[in-house]
Amino acid sequence: MMRTRPLKVALLGCGVVGSEVARIMTTTADDLAARIGAPVELAGIAVRRAGRPRPGVPEHLLTTDAEALAGRDDIDVVIEVVGGIEPSKSLILKAFGNGASVVSANKALLAKDGAELHAAAAAAGADLYYEAAVAGAIPLLRPLRESLAGDKVNRVLGIVNGTTNFILDKMDSTGAGYSEALEEATALGYAEADPTADVEGFDAAAKAAILAGIAFHTKVTAADVYREGITEVTAADIASAKQMGCVVKLLAICERSADGGSVTARVHPAMIPLSHPLASVREAYNAVFVEAEAAGRLMFYGPGAGGSPTASAVLGDLVAVCRNKVNGTTGPGDSVYAQLPAKPMDEVVTRYHVSLDVDDRAGVLAQVASVFAEHGVSIDTVRQQGRDGDAALVVVTHRATDAALSATVDKLRALDSVRDVASIMRVEGE
Amino acid sequence: MMRTRPLKVALLGCGVVGSEVARIMTTTADDLAARIGAPVELAGIAVRRAGRPRPGVPEHLLTTDAEALAGRDDIDVVIEVVGGIEPSKSLILKAFGNGASVVSANKALLAKDGAELHAAAAAAGADLYYEAAVAGAIPLLRPLRESLAGDKVNRVLGIVNGTTNFILDKMDSTGAGYSEALEEATALGYAEADPTADVEGFDAAAKAAILAGIAFHTKVTAADVYREGITEVTAADIASAKQMGCVVKLLAICERSADGGSVTARVHPAMIPLSHPLASVREAYNAVFVEAEAAGRLMFYGPGAGGSPTASAVLGDLVAVCRNKVNGTTGPGDSVYAQLPAKPMDEVVTRYHVSLDVDDRAGVLAQVASVFAEHGVSIDTVRQQGRDGDAALVVVTHRATDAALSATVDKLRALDSVRDVASIMRVEGE
Structure with a gap:
């Protein structure tokens, strides 16, 4: 039996991801209702600038007052796809203040202030879900947090940034140098005008922090992650890797130490053998390799970015937090009981x-x-x-x-x- | 704050999987307690024959009276790793009768009577989880059911039987015929003495039914699945596939029809291009390729069988249903609202x-x-x-x-x- 009062959702941000979220919520409302057990209704969409054409987005829902929208006390779930630290963080805290659950795609914020946000969620009896923050559409955080909850993860090795994988793949397949490959990535829309966050590894480092925290049940922030980008990778490096039967990939690597007493997280270019499943991940695809004690070696592969894939992850989380609301419960929250120190790169x-x-x-x-x-x-x-x-x-x-x-x-x-x-x-x- | 009364678990079956479940529950009790929010205790283990040596399994917990164990009213969760239709089905229904939740690895039973069991679970306000029933340790059912809950899955294409993949891979890499490759698989323990369930596709068909049901939110049973095994695949077929740039794999294929109004599920050998991610799945590994409207093309890869990997999936489910018990809730149950007819192979x-x-x-x-x-x-x-x-x-x-x-x-x-x-x-x- 379905309850009839709809769950009200506030959408903060209506860019590439947000507009896809709005479109899918509108066009698949019946499916979402059936899967949640209650109808779900888009109650407002906060945008920076009004008046832009946004095809498929219900215009009457738009507002430029994100703070007022996030603070409305009739809102059940706030979706944050604005990105960046502020005002996103304040808006999310405001939502928790009203008991709303939050779905976010904000890797930078989660990697920096995840613990604080999780604490606020717990205090509010609300959910904080963020599958979309790591590796786009690839189900990864939920499998790590829930499917592997009875196992011991020892290592996570991932290609979690599509821009740099596109560039390195181009260099590998054409023999081009870094600058030339970056130019092509920019022309094709795989790299932003200012590619720093991607090519210097900041984006991957935020994801590595989130992955390490969840995989090892401990607190890891972006500041704990060693980081090297791909700007120094040369055509000669790629050629030398080839001679060794390897390819160069920008990897996010999270490891439990051999004695189990600490963890490390790092992002840097690395050579991996062609026989490794990650070696065949081409173009802007993402893939994450997980080694667990009982499960063995698992891999998750798919599109790591883009409006639709990221929206898929956001909506999966939306269904979950809405189900929890309907059932008066919350999903698994922050699990940091292991309290393992994050060791520096030296070790x-x-x-x-x-x-x-x-x-x-x-x-x-x-x-x-x-x-x-x-x-x-x-x-x-x-x-x-x-x-x-x-x-x-x-x-x-x-x-x-x-x-x-x-x-x-x-x-x-x-x-x-x-x-x-x-x-x-x-x-x-x- | 952790509750102190432990959750009591009855384990039905103590073979390859069951003994691993018992071992991991015993050795990682603290981790499980931290992740669940309550201690969890193995209260009894039902075995067919007592007196066998079972290293690492607490002997005082063994009983040959599975019915009495499943019916104990102090049991919170029953883990069923016996397999087959009966007595497993009666034991599971008995558990639900007492309000216990159930974790099962029983693909044959779920593919045949899944709807009835889900109904019994719902009536009891209990959970029925069975990640281990499909593709061993690979997190697959939870991602399909939960991560993709806001998306529309159109196609699932999977290598879900390790025995047949081992045989076909052997035929491909050595040029051997079917019988010779089967012999090697048997000698190495990849095929059972009676390999019928694997080589005739019964095992894969059960998994296809489960996958199709979850992917398309509709009821699909093993009887709806078209099934062809690999016993007729010849060295000439493999060679012909090679000439086309293909490999032969036993695939489970679940598809939504182009008009969206029906589904099909089938298991048969097929040629797939070497460039397809499934083509490089070697030996006894499993992998499942999922095409969803917003997420795009995803792949999940890992060991599809074996005691430890299957135990990992069972324990992940155990943590989830125990958490639900602690929170007085249940997870997402059967979702068959779409009521799409399963069409025959002809179409x-x-x-x-x-x-x-x-x-x-x-x-x-x-x-x-x-x-x-x-x-x-x-x-x-x-x-x-x-x-x-x-x-x-x-x-x-x-x-x-x-x-x-x-x-x-x-x-x-x-x-x-x-x-x-x-x-x-x-x-x-x-």
Whole structure:
């Protein structure tokens, strides 16, 4: 039996995602009602500027007063697709103040102030859901939080930024350099006019923080995430990866330490073997690889961005929080009981691909090798290629801490025979 | 604040999956309690035969009286990992009779009597969860039911049986015939002594019924699923698929009709292009590809069977139903409001790869082509290879109904010039 009083929804933001949310809510109202067990009604849409043409969006619902809309006491659920820290945070807190549940797609805010927002939700007896904040339409947070709730996740390895994956895939398939590939991504609408958040890894780092927190039941913020973007990745790096049977991907990597007592989260370009399922993720697609103790190796794949895919995730959350409202309950909230410290990058253990420009003379390899040995970094393979007077030396190491590798590189730079440390890239997924 | 009275769990079945469930419940009790918000206690384990060695399973909990255990009125949750229709069904109904929630891994039972069991759960105000019934550890039912609850799923295409995928992958990688590959699968423990349920597609068909029901919010039972196994797949089929840039997979395919008014569910071997994400699913892995209107194309990948992966799915459900118990609520139940009829195979539209042995003489191709034309089945490509006196003719069609293709094949068989219809295989995923 369906209750007849409709649930009222306030939509904050009506850009690419918001307008899709409004359109789908309007066109599939009957399906949503059947799945929720109550009709659901769009009660207002907050926009920055009125008067723009917004096809398919009911005009009479538009308002420029987001604060008043979020604060209306007849609102059951607030959907926040504005992005950024403020005013989104204040609007969400205002919604909780009225007992409304919140569905958000705001990765930056969740990665920064997730704990505070979850606490406000709990205090209000309301839900805070944000599947859309990580990897667009790919169901990921709910599987991690609920499906794997009886398992122990040890590692999450993901391609969670479509822009950078598009650029790196282009570089890989065409041999183009970074700037050229970025230009193409911009022309095709895969990169924004200011691509900083994507190419410098800020977007992926926010997602890594959210993933690590949920996967390990502990508090991780964006500030805990080591971050390197893709702007320094060269065509030579990509070519060198190919020679090793690898591709270069910008990875978000969340790991539980071997002793289980701490976690690390990091975002950086890395070489992964072609045989790894993540290696075949092309163009702007996202995919996340999860290793759990009992479940084994799982992968989730799909479109990581775009209006419709992100709207799908928002609406899935909307159905869930509305169902909870109807049933007078809330879903699983913040789970941070494990209280594991987030360790810095220094303690991360992985393999490294180091490219050096060195003098092409006898004894240089021995000198370089001894620097690695001094720092306890064991060498897996060395490839040397002579050029006119100098040589390119590529060293791939066995597993070592980032601290040991950094110390090694500092010492290498100081060697007379080493003209340049051309690149350092981590090797993952083996 | 955690409640202190523990939730009591009865475990029915202590085979490969059950013993893993018992082991993980015992070793991770603190984590489970933190995630549920209440301690959880294994109150009894029903086994068929007592006295067997069961390492890691608390012996004092064992009983051979499953009925008494399922009927104990202090039990909050019953986990059923016995399998088969009876006594599992009666035991589950008994549990609901006491208001207990049920977590099951029983695909055969859910695909046959899912509606009846869901009704019993609803009447009892209890939960019925069964993530483990489809694709082992891969979170699939929860994402379909909850994450995509605000979207419209149009198609589910899955490799949901590890045994047959192992056999077909072996045939593909080694050129072995079916019997030889089956032997290897049996020797390695991937196939059971009696492999009928796997190789004839019964297991996959049960999963297809469950997937179709959840994806399309309608009632689908195993009897609605068209089913063909892999026992007729030959090394020649695999080789022919390779020539087309395809691999052969046993697929479970659930589709909404183009007009949205009906659904079909089917399990059969099919050729899919190497570029399709499902093509690279090797060995006994499972993967399910979902096409939704807003989300686009998603894929879920992981181990589809085995004690630990299946236990992971069971325990994820256990945490969910226990949380619901603590909160005095239930999760989303059966959603069959759409009431779409399940149409028979005749109305399925797809492409076909038809291999014929024909006389090697002028006019035969024209004769064959005109039979296809008569039935409105348009030909995409033809490949003819002469042998001593006869010829192998391979026809790949454009999209046509199964009924039209069947009529075409009947007519072809009646032609004097056609010695044999060597094989018919559907082509999917394009």
